[in-house]
Amino acid sequence: MELLKERILKDGKSFDGGILKVDSFINHQMDPVLMKAIASEFVQRFSDLNINKIITIEASGIAPAIMVGLELNLPVVFVKKAKPKTMAGFYASQVYSFTKDRTYDVCVSSQFLNENDNVIFIDDFLANGNAALGVENLIKQSGANLLGMGFIIEKSFQEGRDRLLNENIRVESLIRLKSLGDNSIIFEEQ
Numbered sequence: 001m002e003l004l005k006e007r008i009l010k011d012g013k014s015f016d017g018g019i020l021k022v023d024s025f026i027n028h029q030m031d032p033v034l035m036k037a038i039a040s041e042f043v044q045r046f047s048d049l050n051i052n053k054i055i056t057i058e059a060s061g062i063a064p065a066i067m068v069g070l071e072l073n074l075p076v077v078f079v080k081k082a083k084p085k086t087m088a089g090f091y092a093s094q095v096y097s098f099t100k101d102r103t104y105d106v107c108v109s110s111q112f113l114n115e116n117d118n119v120i121f122i123d124d125f126l127a128n129g130n131a132a133l134g135v136e137n138l139i140k141q142s143g144a145n146l147l148g149m150g151f152i153i154e155k156s157f158q159e160g161r162d163r164l165l166n167e168n169i170r171v172e173s174l175i176r177l178k179s180l181g182d183n184s185i186i187f188e189e190q
């Protein structure tokens with residue numbers, strides 16, 4: 001996605017250790033016009049599917065996911081990163097975060113995800129894929145069908161994509177990064 005590539009080069013900041021900061025347009029301040037274009041690209045890429053619901057995870061996945069939901073006129077469910085007060089009526093799983101070196105709980109209510117649902121998952125970053133695999137686990141527990149996963153930015157030098165492909169998950173990433181270094185952003189050839 002050319003528009004996104006240009007924006008990353010203009011406003012993204014990359015750091016040694018493979019971190020890309022996109023705080024001025026995705027992760028802190030947000031650009032709704034860009035987010036709308038991002039959603040349209042996801043809609044186009046998944047246009048062959050019969051989806052009835054969008055799923056994402058708080059916090060940064062919500063903005064792109066709700067834009068996709070708006071364009072498709074479909075509900076958007078976000079997975080919560082908190083332990084439910086009672087486990088009744090919830091599917092729960094655990095996710096290990098490499099960047100934070102800790103494990104957290106993720107959960108979703110059985111009220112909003114069940115075997116009649118055909119969903120795509122939308123998130124901002126695909127890194128190691130732990131968050132995405134945690135969500136896949138919740139989707140499996142619910143009996144819903146996972147039709148694909150869409151990411152705004154994929155860090156292709158990390159293992160997330162391969163781990164999702166191993167699970168036979170269709171992966172659509174709008175930008176694929178080959179490497180990130182101190183002030184250097186290299187894109188995969190597309």
Ligand code: G4P
Nearest residue numbers: 019020058059060061097098099125126127128129130131
């Ligand atoms: P994983 O889920 O792919 O395994 O990711 P990892 O544990 O490595 O990353 C944890 C968090 O850091 C995720 O957000 C992920 O989106 C984010 N992240 C990973 N790499 C980068 C990066 O290079 N730049 C930025 N800006 N974020 C990155 P989170 O903390 O779970 O959630 P959120 O509340 O920000 O959505």
Ligand code: NA
Nearest residue numbers: 060061124125
């Ligand atoms: Na995220």
Ligand code: NA
Nearest residue numbers: 027060124125
């Ligand atoms: Na994030």
